[in-house]
Amino acid sequence: MFLHCGIACRRKSFWCYRLLSTYVSKTRYLFELKEDDDVCRKAQQTGAFYLFHNLAPLLQTSERQYLPPRLSLSQLERLLGKFGQDTQRIEDSVLIGCSEQHEAWFALDLGLNSSSSISASLQKTEMETELKGSFIELRKAVFQLNEKDTSLLFTARALLRWHDTHQFCSRSGQPTKKNMAGSKRVCPFNKIIYYPQVAPVVITLVSDGTRCLLVRQSSFPKGMYSALAGFCDIGESLEEAVRREVAEEVGLEVDKLQYSASQHWPFPNSSLMIACHATVKPGQTEVQVNLRELEAAAWFSHDEVATALRRRGPYIQQQNGTLPFYVPPKIAIAHHLIKEWVEKHTCSSLPA
Ligand SMILES: NC(=O)C1=CN([C@@H]2O[C@H](COP(=O)(O)OP(=O)(O)OC[C@H]3O[C@@H](n4cnc5c(N)ncnc54)[C@H](O)[C@@H]3O)[C@@H](O)[C@H]2O)C=CC1
Numbered sequence: 001m002f003l004h005c006g007i008a009c010r011r012k013s014f015w016c017y018r019l020l021s022t023y024v025s026k027t028r029y030l031f032e033l034k035e036d037d038d039v040c041r042k043a044q045q046t047g048a049f050y051l052f053h054n055l056a057p058l059l060q061t062s063e064r065q066y067l068p069p070r071l072s073l074s075q076l077e078r079l080l081g082k083f084g085q086d087t088q089r090i091e092d093s094v095l096i097g098c099s100e101q102h103e104a105w106f107a108l109d110l111g112l113n114s115s116s117s118i119s120a121s122l123q124k125t126e127m128e129t130e131l132k133g134s135f136i137e138l139r140k141a142v143f144q145l146n147e148k149d150t151s152l153l154f155t156a157r158a159l160l161r162w163h164d165t166h167q168f169c170s171r172s173g174q175p176t177k178k179n180m181a182g183s184k185r186v187c188p189f190n191k192i193i194y195y196p197q198v199a200p201v202v203i204t205l206v207s208d209g210t211r212c213l214l215v216r217q218s219s220f221p222k223g224m225y226s227a228l229a230g231f232c233d234i235g236e237s238l239e240e241a242v243r244r245e246v247a248e249e250v251g252l253e254v255d256k257l258q259y260s261a262s263q264h265w266p267f268p269n270s271s272l273m274i275a276c277h278a279t280v281k282p283g284q285t286e287v288q289v290n291l292r293e294l295e296a297a298a299w300f301s302h303d304e305v306a307t308a309l310r311r312r313g314p315y316i317q318q319q320n321g322t323l324p325f326y327v328p329p330k331i332a333i334a335h336h337l338i339k340e341w342v343e344k345h346t347c348s349s350l351p352a
């Protein structure tokens with residue numbers, strides 16, 4: 001069966017890729033890379049590597065856009081050799097995806113201290129000169145990256161950070177060992193398996209039918225208002241978390257809620273943002289801000305929110321000495337929720 005089946009069937013494989021749709025084939029291949037260290041090691045030979053330094057991706061500028069350069073295994077080995085590093089360090093790389101043609105993509109951080117080799121972190125400036133790019137904090141770079149690269153770099157950052165902070169078994173205190181793909185770590189002493197953690201967070205846009213409630217945390221950039229967000233407590237359903245967060249942060253009771261969309265968010269740790277629209281009970285709209293959590297919360301009209309959506313923060317001009325409020329950028333699911341609410345209350349759609 002494996003003899004006549006294209007890419008994967010030249011080697012002993014879990015299944016026959018040729019018989020699958022492109023999407024299923026890619027998904028199954030990624031599954032195989034996570035499960036089988038040998039297949040993953042082999043995939044590195046023809047794969048591509050994205051480089052990071054202390055969780056900041058290497059980026060090159062092209063026509064006011066950032067592009068993350070990709071290195072082949074031989075280019076990476078040459079680079080490590082040039083900086084006096086041993087190639088053992090490549091063992092620290094994590095799998096972040098693959099192309100439809102099964103080219104595997106990996107991410108490697110050369111700034112964090114290595115767990116696979118004794119090499120220390122590599123010098124940032126020298127590396128930047130050598131690689132003709134800069135390591136730029138992802139939060140800042142995100143506005144000049146395309147959607148596909150953003151998603152890939154978000155995954156990479158979250159996974160690299162998780163490995164960096166989970167190098168020891170919490171039961172035995174012994175160093176844990178990552179599998180080739182980086183989809184798990186195992187304690188060789190007691191065989192406990194650790195998987196990358198994702199914290200579920202609910203993000204809710206509360207409306208009273210005509211206005212919507214936007215909030216500010218003191219840590220937000222000046223002038224930015226967003227939807228209400230909060231981590232799910234252990235034992236809670238999504239619905240319970242939404243109701244609790246709204247009551248906790250602004251003292252309101254949710255009447256109805258509707259799921260909208262979700263997003264992986266890597267800052268500061270890995271969260272799964274679950275976005276919902278909620279309406280409050282009729283006549284119960286008086287906000288009581290929990291000042292331990294929020295700096296401010298207020299109701300805004302449709303027109304005010306539609307105008308804020310069009311503003312570009314945080315570099316907006318001051319008007320008469322006051323800072324007009326703006327909402328999170330397109331990349332954040334909060335923006336999506338707010339835009340969806342504005343569109344629902346308008347006849348025509350806003351431009352993308
Ligand atoms: N992508 C987006 O559009 C947005 C994303 N966010 C993200 O949502 C997250 C949660 O929002 P907050 O209002 O800060 O949450 P929050 O309202 O639950 O308050 C944060 C506090 O919750 C506690 N907490 C409970 N479980 C936690 C956990 N697993 N990790 C960290 N802290 C935990 C801590 O005491 C922390 O200070 C933030 O990390 C933020 O980056 C927030 C707004 C928009």
Ligand SMILES: [Mg+2]
Binds near residue numbers: 228230293
């Ligand atoms: Mg909150």
